Amino acid sequence: MNLSLLGPELVLIGLGLALLLADLVVPPDRRRYLGGAAAVLALALALYVLRGPGLAGEPAYAFGDRFVVDGLSGFFKAIFLTAGAVVLVLAVDWAHSQQQAVTEYFVLILFALAGMMLAASANDFTVMYVALELVTVTFYVLTSYQRNRVASLEAGVKYLILGALSSAFLVYGIALCYGASGTMHFREIAAKSAELADHRLFQLGMLMVFGGLAFKVALFPFQVWAPDVYEGSPAPTTAFLAIGSKGAGVVLLVRLFGNVAPELALKWEPLLMGVAGISILYGSLCAIPQRSLKRLLGYSSIANGGFVLIGIATASKAGSAAVLFYLAGYLFTVLAAFLVISMVVQRLETDDISALSGLHHRAPLLAAALALAMISLAGVPPLAGFFGKFLVLKALVDQGASFPAWYALAGVAIVGVVISFWYYFGVVRAMYWPESNGDLTTLPVPPLIQVALAVCVAGILALGLFPGTVWDAAVAAVAGLRL
Amino acid sequence: MHVGLEHYLLVSAALFALGLLGVILRRNLLVLYMGLELMLNAANLALVAFSRFQNNIQGQVMVFFIITVAAAEVSVGLALIVALYRKRQTAHVEDLTSLKF
Numbered sequence: 353m354n355l356s357l358l359g360p361e362l363v364l365i366g367l368g369l370a371l372l373l374a375d376l377v378v379p380p381d382r383r384r385y386l387g388g389a390a391a392v393l394a395l396a397l398a399l400y401v402l403r404g405p406g407l408a409g410e411p412a413y414a415f416g417d418r419f420v421v422d423g424l425s426g427f428f429k430a431i432f433l434t435a436g437a438v439v440l441v442l443a444v445d446w447a448h449s450q451q452q453a454v455t456e457y458f459v460l461i462l463f464a465l466a467g468m469m470l471a472a473s474a475n476d477f478t479v480m481y482v483a484l485e486l487v488t489v490t491f492y493v494l495t496s497y498q499r500n501r502v503a504s505l506e507a508g509v510k511y512l513i514l515g516a517l518s519s520a521f522l523v524y525g526i527a528l529c530y531g532a533s534g535t536m537h538f539r540e541i542a543a544k545s546a547e548l549a550d551h552r553l554f555q556l557g558m559l560m561v562f563g564g565l566a567f568k569v570a571l572f573p574f575q576v577w578a579p580d581v582y583e584g585s586p587a588p589t590t591a592f593l594a595i596g597s598k599g600a601g602v603v604l605l606v607r608l609f610g611n612v613a614p615e616l617a618l619k620w621e622p623l624l625m626g627v628a629g630i631s632i633l634y635g636s637l638c639a640i641p642q643r644s645l646k647r648l649l650g651y652s653s654i655a656n657g658g659f660v661l662i663g664i665a666t667a668s669k670a671g672s673a674a675v676l677f678y679l680a681g682y683l684f685t686v687l688a689a690f691l692v693i694s695m696v697v698q699r700l701e702t703d704d705i706s707a708l709s710g711l712h713h714r715a716p717l718l719a720a721a722l723a724l725a726m727i728s729l730a731g732v733p734p735l736a737g738f739f740g741k742f743l744v745l746k747a748l749v750d751q752g753a754s755f756p757a758w759y760a761l762a763g764v765a766i767v768g769v770v771i772s773f774w775y776y777f778g779v780v781r782a783m784y785w786p787e788s789n790g791d792l793t794t795l796p797v798p799p800l801i802q803v804a805l806a807v808c809v810a811g812i813l814a815l816g817l818f819p820g821t822v823w824d825a826a827v828a829a830v831a832g833l834r835l
Numbered sequence: 836m837h838v839g840l841e842h843y844l845l846v847s848a849a850l851f852a853l854g855l856l857g858v859i860l861r862r863n864l865l866v867l868y869m870g871l872e873l874m875l876n877a878a879n880l881a882l883v884a885f886s887r888f889q890n891n892i893q894g895q896v897m898v899f900f901i902i903t904v905a906a907a908e909v910s911v912g913l914a915l916i917v918a919l920y921r922k923r924q925t926a927h928v929e930d931l932t933s934l935k936f
Contacts, residue, residue, distance in 0.1 A: 477897070478893070478896065478897050478900055481897070481900065481901070481904070482900055482904060485904045485907075485908070488908075489904070489907055489908055489911055492908075492911050492912065492915060493911060493915075496915055496918070499918050499922075500922075502922055502923060502933050503933050503934060505915070505918055505919045505922055505923075506919070506931050506933055506934055507934065508915050508919075509864065509915055509916065509919050509931060510931065510934075512911075512912050512915055512916075513858075513864070513867060513868070513871070516868070516871040516908060516912065517858055517871060517874075519875075519908075520851075520854070520871055520874035520875050520878065521874075523874075523875060523878040523901055524851055524874065524877065524878040524881065526878070526882075526897070527847075527878045527881040527882045527885065527894070527897075528881070530882060530885055530886075530893065530894050530897070531844075531881065531885040531889075534889050534891055535891070535893060536893045536894075536897060537893075579934075580934040583934055584933075584934050
């Protein structure tokens with residue numbers, strides 16, 4: 353057993369417990385700095401993971417091979433830790449305006465982060481389940497954290513009921529997979545996946561597991577929670593849901609369909625294609641009439657989940673690498689958007705799009721960052737979002753020769769992109785072409801948020817202008833998949 | 836009568852379906868939550884049955900984890916429902932209407 357492989361997770365959990373203790377001795381007005389310390393540590397861990405064991409060489413295992421550190425887990429852990437650091441910075445600023453206890457909020461973010469990292473390394477159904485539940489149960493509290501706001505409580509209860517429903521499906525699916533294969537271990541299932549792919553019980557089990565994970569990624573039949581929960585939750589929670597919780601679902605989908613049962617991914621191509629296509633259209637069409645920024649990003653998150661699923665559905669290494677690149681781009685884009693939204697919601701106390709009017713006079717930095725994030729989400733070159741969509745669609749069209757329906761899916765995806773231009777540019781228009789000249793006082797932007805925004809903007813530009821480094825890392829990360 | 840694996844699985848599937856029906860049809864949050872617990876226990880029964888008939892301990896280990904996690908989930912869930920009740924004086928799904936477009 354090699355405990356050192358769990359280093360980053362253990363450090364995070366230890367830090368969480370230490371913060372809870374420190375909360376007892378630190379005076380209330382200084383408690384926000386605890387979150388800052390946690391953010392710095394998360395960033396340091398991200399750098400450690402990027403040079404850590406397993407990322408470049410052979411996969412390393414712990415706990416009877418039930419915990420794996422390989423390229424795939426390393427790539428996702430770097431994404432999760434970066435997201436965690438930025439979300440903590442956002443939470444420190446958000447905590448400023450809260451009357452209630454804030455340390456617990458930082459601690460819950462750290463625990464959710466540890467759950468995501470364990471999910472990235474899960475090599476066994478039991479580990480996968482416990483890691484996912486660690487993420488889900490902490491998010492029940494994170495979404496409903498503002499106990500005195502009805503919207504926040506409602507978002508929490510909706511997430512609770514639908515989250516518990518999806519984990520019931522996940523658990524029953526795991527039970528059926530276990531019944532069919534006789535093992536919980538991913539490697540042992542992978543060894544007989546060719547026969548299992550034709551086993552009815554295993555297919556039903558994997559379908560239910562897929563449902564449980566599709567909830568996390570907000571894919572079509574399991575997407576109903578996303579807009580409500582995105583709108584009602586505190587902004588840092590929404591940001592973490594959009595990238596972290598989604599990422600945990602994606603890494604498990606990639607591992608299950610790329611490494612554990614690739615034969616099933618091939619068999620289910622029509623199903624996965626259908627879910628991806630409907631998610632893209634549903635997310636794009638429903639986003640058009642939205643007036644709340646957070647709700648708009650909730651629908652946009654459904655559409656983006658669809659794009660991610662396209663990459664997984666192609667059942668090719670190029671597709672999986674495109675998924676990784678897509679998420680890396682989505683990380684910076686969505687975090688930049690939520691940094692700005694959180695500022696706007698706190699200062700103006702509304703997240704209606706019309707509140708953005710004149711933002712480029714009041715806070716040019718915020719307006720520029722939000723505009724860049726929206727343009728990147730829409731998929732305009734040369735930004736991160738463009739290359740993500742381009743690589744996914746390229747992998748899709750490359751598969752078209754073997755299965756012509758892929759071309760139809762590519763068409764649906766492009767229609768989705770065109771529709772999304774409408775509402776993404778609606779946000780940009782609201783900022784730069786104000787209909788009324790209302791309040792034009794300057795909005796102050798704290799230095800810490802400026803730094804975080806600069807990092808996100810740099811990420812969006814770097815992934816768009818120089819995609820090579822991250823693309824090479826993504827290709828190396830999926831090299832171990834059995835596709 | 837000999838009780839075989841299929842009997843256990845039938846009971847488990849029936850429990851799962853009952854729980855799902857409860858979640859879909861009932862309107863009280865607490866009753867709805869009981870339906871969810873029933874679904875989890877259906878999975879537990881299936882796991883234990885598979886484990887017993889395959890002479891393989893992994894399924895029972897999983898059941899322990901499910902029970903533990905479900906306990907954590909219930910405590911958070913009930914706390915949330917109580918907090919909502921205090922704020923809104925209701926535990927009915929139809930009354931959760933402040934988030935709509």
